[in-house]
Amino acid sequence: MRTQLAERLGVDVAIFAFSHCRDVVAAVSKAGGFGVFGAGRYSPEELEIELRWLDENVGGRPYGVDVLMPKSIAGGEIAALEKQIPEGHRAFVADLVERFQIPAPRGEEVVGSLGSDATASRFNPNAGSESLSRQLLDVALGHKVALIASALGPPPADVVDEAHSKGLVVAGLVGEVRHARKHVDAGADIIVAVGSEGGGHVGAISTMVLVPAVVDEVGPLPVLAAGGIATGRQAAAALALGAQGVWCGSVWLTTVESDLDPILKQKIVGAQARDAVISRWRTGKTQRWLRTPWVDAWEEPGAPEPLPRALQTLLVRDATLGMLENRMADVMTTPAGQVIHMIDKERRCRDVVFDMAAEFIDAASSVSGILDDME
Numbered sequence: 001m002r003t004q005l006a007e008r009l010g011v012d013v014a015i016f017a018f019s020h021c022r023d024v025v026a027a028v029s030k031a032g033g034f035g036v037f038g039a040g041r042y043s044p045e046e047l048e049i050e051l052r053w054l055d056e057n058v059g060g061r062p063y064g065v066d067v068l069m070p071k072s073i074a075g076g077e078i079a080a081l082e083k084q085i086p087e088g089h090r091a092f093v094a095d096l097v098e099r100f101q102i103p104a105p106r107g108e109e110v111v112g113s114l115g116s117d118a119t120a121s122r123f124n125p126n127a128g129s130e131s132l133s134r135q136l137l138d139v140a141l142g143h144k145v146a147l148i149a150s151a152l153g154p155p156p157a158d159v160v161d162e163a164h165s166k167g168l169v170v171a172g173l174v175g176e177v178r179h180a181r182k183h184v185d186a187g188a189d190i191i192v193a194v195g196s197e198g199g200g201h202v203g204a205i206s207t208m209v210l211v212p213a214v215v216d217e218v219g220p221l222p223v224l225a226a227g228g229i230a231t232g233r234q235a236a237a238a239l240a241l242g243a244q245g246v247w248c249g250s251v252w253l254t255t256v257e258s259d260l261d262p263i264l265k266q267k268i269v270g271a272q273a274r275d276a277v278i279s280r281w282r283t284g285k286t287q288r289w290l291r292t293p294w295v296d297a298w299e300e301p302g303a304p305e306p307l308p309r310a311l312q313t314l315l316v317r318d319a320t321l322g323m324l325e326n327r328m329a330d331v332m333t334t335p336a337g338q339v340i341h342m343i344d345k346e347r348r349c350r351d352v353v354f355d356m357a358a359e360f361i362d363a364a365s366s367v368s369g370i371l372d373d374m375e
Contacts, residue, residue, distance in 0.1 A: 001235065001360050005190065005222040005244040009034060009146060009169065010062055013357045014245025015235070016192075016224060017349070018066060022050050022057075023257040027349035029061040032357075036064040036149060036247075044135040051143040064147030064171070065140040069133045069155045081314050089304050089315055096297055097319050100331050105321030134159075147171055147190075151201065153179075154186035161187075173226070173247075175203025180214045184221060191218050192247045195227025199250045199276065199288050199337035202227065208241070215242030230339040232359025236367070250276075250337040256348045263329045264290070265346065273341040282320070284312035287335055294323070294331040 001013040012032030019025055025035030037054065039047050054063060096102075137159060140148060148155070148163050149171040155163075163170050164187070171190040172183030180191045193214040195207025203210075207227040215223045225238035226247035235246045252258055254265045267290060275291045281298040282289070284306040289295050297303065306312050323332045347355075 001239075001245070001357055003222075003239070003244040005224075013353065014224075015353055015356055016064075016245060016247040017252055018247060018249040019252050019258070021252075021257065021259045022054055023259065024252045024255060024349055025063055026054055026058045027255075027257045028252070028353060029063045030059045031350035031353040032061075033353045034062060034064065034147070036066050036147065038066045039136045039140065040066070040068040040151070042136070044132075044139050047136055047139045051140065051145070055144045058144075062146035063144075064149060064169075065136075065143075065145050066149040066151055066173075067133050067136050067140065068152045069137075069150040069159070078314065081310055085307065085311055085315055086304075089307060092304050093315060093319055096294065097322070099297075100294060100323075100328070102319050102322040102328065102331070103326050105318050105325055141166060141168075149173060149192070150183070150188075154183045154188070157186065171224070174214065175201075175205060175210070177210075177213050177217050180218050184218050188221070190222050190224060192224045192226050193243070194247075195225075196278075196288075197228030197338040198226055200335040201285055201287050202278070203286070207238075211238060211241040211243055228337060228339045230342050230356075232356045232361070233363045234339075235356055235360045236363035239364075240367075250339050251343060251352060252349065253334065253336060253340075254343050254346050255352060256346055260334060261324075261327065261332070263327055264332060264334050267329070268334075268336060268340050268343055269345060271336075271340045271343075273338040276336050276338045276340055280306040280312070282313065282316065283309045285309060288337055290333045290336040290340070292331050292333045294319075295333055 003014045006014040011034045015033035016036055017024060017028035017033055018036045018038060020038040020041055022037060025037045029035040042050060147169045151173045154172060160170050169189045170187060171192055172188040173192040173194050174180045174183060175194050183191055191214055193211045194202060195210050196202050196204055197207055207225060211225045222244040224245045224247045225243040229235060229238060229246045229248050230251035238246050253260050254268050276288050277291045277295060278286055279289050279295050279298055280286060281295060307315060
């Protein structure tokens with residue numbers, strides 16, 4: 001899996017690992033892959049600490065940072081936002097809290113499922129806004145990162161120019177072909193085609209359909225395939241579609257290095273593909289989550305339409321904190337892709353990387369053998 005892109009970035013295998021956990025990022029990079037740290041859940045001060053640790057613990061290997069860079073997200077002071085939440089939405093959440101017996105939050109720090117924004121004291125309604133994203137980018141550009149990724153739209157021209165001036169590669173995540181073209185026009189060096197099977201924010205087009213369409217649209221710019229990829233066989237299929245590597249997220253959730261709550265790790269190990277469902281309960285945007293009664297409740301008849309991002313996040317904040325602080329196994333959830341049905345045990349990140357690479361070789365050799373038989 002040492003593609004041209006892998007050569008360019010100085011990695012052994014073109015396996016890109018997205019994670020909000022610094023230990024996962026470091027472990028994958030040290031194993032020969034490319035770890036990408038999700039910065040969207042951190043404050044600038046917290047990100048400085050995390051990236052300083054990565055600089056010191058990644059073993060001199062390259063890694064990247066993913067920052068949400070939308071053009072605009074309505075935010076503001078919490079008091080002002082509270083007044084914009086309709087009473088009907090408040091009543092619906094109150095009924096769910098009573099139904100599932102979710103205690104009021106204590107405001108404790110919750111590590112794992114939803115990251116550092118899952119604390120009442122540090123809730124920021126402007127999370128994902130351009131102003132905060134620029135602060136996070138300023139922090140990232142002061143560290144030894146090799147790649148900056150934008151997950152919610154093309155970054156501003158000055159951001160791309162500054163990244164390029166420092167020798168960094170710029171990647172853009174897309175769920176549609178038209179979005180890929182926008183990233184290319186903005187100066188992206190890599191396009192990550194994210195299929196609907198993936199966890200977190202996703203679109204409606206499957207990986208098998210999206211990847212070759214994006215490859216045809218942006219070639220010869222390199223494309224990474226994402227969504228529903230956790231094995232070497234799937235990586236081989238991605239490269240057959242024209243991708244130069246794979247971008248994986250869910251496969252790292254249950255690794256030894258992952259800081260995901262052990263309760264959620266165990267739930268993922270026992271889950272099926274159908275247990276990863278699309279919902280807008282958390283941010284008002286389309287995301288794929290591990291199914292629980294709480295997630296299902298937002299799809300019931302009579303459930304209100306989710307609010308815009310800042311308002312929806314604020315609406316469910318206390319309930320989210322309550323279920324996580326009290327480790328309520330029945331209702332607590334995490335973003336996860338459909339590939340969780342292939343995750344049946346806890347493994348070290350390096351073993352995941354090595355197994356994917358070995359299985360890729362077997363799969364590619366099998367296809368090559370078919371071609372030889374046809375000659």
